[in-house]
Amino acid sequence: MSEFDAKAFLKTLSVHPGVYRMYDQDEQLLYVGKAKNLKNRVSSYFRTSGLSLKTQALVSQIARIEFTVTSSETEALLLEQTQIKEHRPPFNILMRDDKSYPYIFISRSDYPQIEFSRGRKKRSGRYFGPYPNSTAVKETLNMIHKVFRLRQCDDNFFNNRSRPCLQHQIERCSAPCVDLISDEDYQQDVRKAELFLQGRSDELLEQLQVQMDAAAVALEFELAAHLRDQLIQLRKIQEQQYVYGEQGDADVFALVSRPGGFAVSVLFVRAGRVLGSRHYFPSDVLSDNDAERLQAFLNHYYLASDNREIPAEIICNHAVSDGDMLIAAIGELYKGKSPSLSSNVRSHRARWVQLAITNAEQALVSHLSRKGTLEGRFRALKEALGLDFSPDRLECFDISHSSGEATVASCVVLGKDGPIKSEYRKFNIEGITPGDDYAAMKQALTRRYKRLQSGDGKKPDILVLDGGKGQLSQAREVFTELGVTDVVLLAVSKGSTRKQGFETLYLENNDQEFDLEADSKALHLIEQVRDEAHRFAVASHRQRRDNTRRTSRFESIPGVGPKRRQALLRHFGGQREVLNASIQELAKVSGISKSLAEQIYYHLHPEQ
Known part of the structure; x- marks a missing residue:
């Protein structure tokens, strides 16, 4: 001291x-x-x-x-x-990955150029963004080049062309450099692209729909198919970006924590469109309280630089106690800008918050999987279980079903370098009593490890089972039948509180249950592989169930006859796109009311 x-x-x-x-x-x-x-x-x-x-x-x-x-x-x-x-004191938050954000730039000229831009906005033209990273910009530009065919080349290249370049040949540019498109038509494409970037794509979709129908009537089926593909692409982007109208600029913050660390995800919403997110993992925050951590992060995020894009709203998943002071400081630093700050939101803003939380959770799981972290956790697990060897390979099983329907068992593999996804396996369980998780586990373990008898397959050092003593007994029985004796069996249950950090563990040949401290690195490793097995099991089960139900479910929607089914297919372009559509997207179809859209959605997604 x-x-x-x-x-x-x-x-x-x-x-x-x-x-x-x-x-x-x-x-x-x-x-x-x-x-x-x-x-x-x-x-x-x-x-x-x-x-x-x-x-x-x-x-x-x-x-x-x-x-x-x-x-x-x-x-x-x-x-x-x-x-x-x-x-830059060592105990303060330092955002080392705090580069300026990228934008999409459309120049002011007779034939405007569209391109990637980063840094201060010095040139004459329109900027759209900010985007969370260069990948998001490139994906958006790629879509614009496909749909609107605006030029990408710089002015020197453009002014010296005598014939179309490769971009025109692959249908990514309308070749204004050699007058293959009129100035009026090109400017119209530019306006369409700007509307798309502003989130005002409904009128574009309507125009494409009319053009597609006209092409079909004229028997130009290749053109109609091309326009249909454009419709599907634009609607897919629209759904992924949660379009709720032409208004709404917001930065949405979600902080989530787990034993071993926490993450902050920032979701960027511009003109009602979610442009993407960026993730931070501050390790130099003194508080253990999530709301205080988020307060400290917001202070540094907006006030450590005077080059932030200040939106109309700042939305958080935790209440910020010093919010008024932060807004006042932003107003002083950014010349009078005064965004609103809120945490208790509804409707589409609540969905933005939930999306940010999901991003933060996934980013944190990935962050905690890094090699250095995993090596320390493997060492801690060896000590916690009292092993006389260093484990290198964990496998974990979980069972997922809907009231016994479409039962699937998952197996995930974790090594010291992280998840080995090429060795993940899923098992469709058949021939058991619906809902019998013990029988499902026994079948999956037998199918996974029976090859060990002939010397094939890889053997885990530790097998983790999501469940209690019952699942552990199934594993013992299977391994005894197979003659496998050198695998450590470990079952993990949620415990009486069912809260993370309070799991109860059961070790092979140990009738007594035991617990680890909530901040134990060994427990963090067990939770990590257990959560990954659960995620993979649920995803595999939903895929199997949907494949079984898809056709019959679409054909049996109450209140939707052949004409409305045809309208749905015509609007979205296919049955898969209808299944992936949100309630808001379904309600945009002619003849589909908001209440009917909800009925359709929940019929197609009974688990929600």
């Missing part, structure tokens, strides 16, 4: 808003923080209990604290972020 006399220092500390700076014995700046009440905030670091490990590590290095009193908490917040940017 440092020789810093905290008690004496706190007696002299102001109760006004301000910024405090913590230094070590070598005069290196450790941490910069802001406070509404300096004395109360700094005092909280020197409590005798309730501090996180990171806070304890910080306090143990403190040799000196400086502070600056400010006139308001907003001023303190701005000063805090200025000093973090200047000094």
Whole structure:
């Protein structure tokens, strides 16, 4: 512990808003923080209990604290972020992957060019975005080139062409450079592309529908098929981007945590269209409270740079206590911009939040699967189970069904380098009593490991079963019949609270159940492989069930006769697209009301 006399220092500390700076014995700046009440905030670091490990590590290095009193908490917040940017203290959040965001740029000229753009907006033209990454921009540009055929080449190349280039030959450009399209028609394509980028694609879809019908009447079936494919592509993008009209610019934040870390996903919504997301994994946040973590992240995200795109709304999955102060600071830094900040939202905004949460959960699972993390967890598992060898390969089984229908067993494989997805297997279970998970597990294990008798197949070091003593007994019975004796069997159940971090474990040849601490790396590894097996089982089960039900379910929708089925197929282009459509998309079909759209959707998706 440092020789810093905290008690004496706190007696002299102001109760006004301000910024405090913590230094070590070598005069290196450790941490910069802001406070509404300096004395109360700094005092909280020197409590005798309730501090996180990171806070304890910080306090143990403190040799000196400086502070600056400010006139308001907003001023303190701005000063805090200025000093973090200047000094980059090791205990503050540092967004190392904080490049400027990419945009799509359409130039102002007789034949406008559409291209990728990053950095400040200096050129004359229209910018669309921001997009979360270059991949999202390239995918959007690829779609625009296919549908609208705008030129990609720079002005020097364009002005010196005497014949069409390869892009025209592969139908990605209308070749305005050699006058193969009139100026009026090209400008019309540009306007269509701009409407698409603004999220106003309904009128485009209507035009394509009319053109497709006219081509079919004229017996131009190849053109009609091409227009149909464009309709399907545009509607697929529209559904994926959750289009809810022509309004709505928002940054949607979701913070999720698991034992071992947390992630923040930012969902970018512009003109009602979800453009994509970006993920962060801050490791230098002192608080253990998710709402406080998100507050700290938002402060740095918007105030550490003055080049952010400020939307009309900021939506979070946790309530932010200092939201008014953050909005005031944004207004000062960004010349009067004042977005709304909310966490309790409904309708399409609630779906955006849920989408951001899903992205954050998946990103966190991927982040925790990295090699360095996994190696430490494998070592911890060896110690926790008291093994005399180092395990390298885990396999985990789970069972999924809907009231006994379409039962599927999953097997996932995890090594020290992460999931080995090429060795994942799913087993369609047949010939058992519906809903008998024990019989399903026994069948799947037998089919998976019977090849071990002939020396074929790979053997896991540890076999994890999602279930309790019953599933463990099934595994023992199967392995005894097969003569396999050198595989550690481990069952994991959710425990009485059914909360993550409170699982109950059952080890082979051990009649006593045991638990691991919620922050145990060994438990994190078990949870990781168990969650992956569950995800794979559910996905495989839904696929099997839908393949079984698809035709009969579509033909038997209450209130939908041949004419409405034809209208659905005509609008979406195929049965698969109808099955993938949302309620909002279904309601856009002629003759389909909102209530009928809901009836159709829930008939096609009875599990929801």
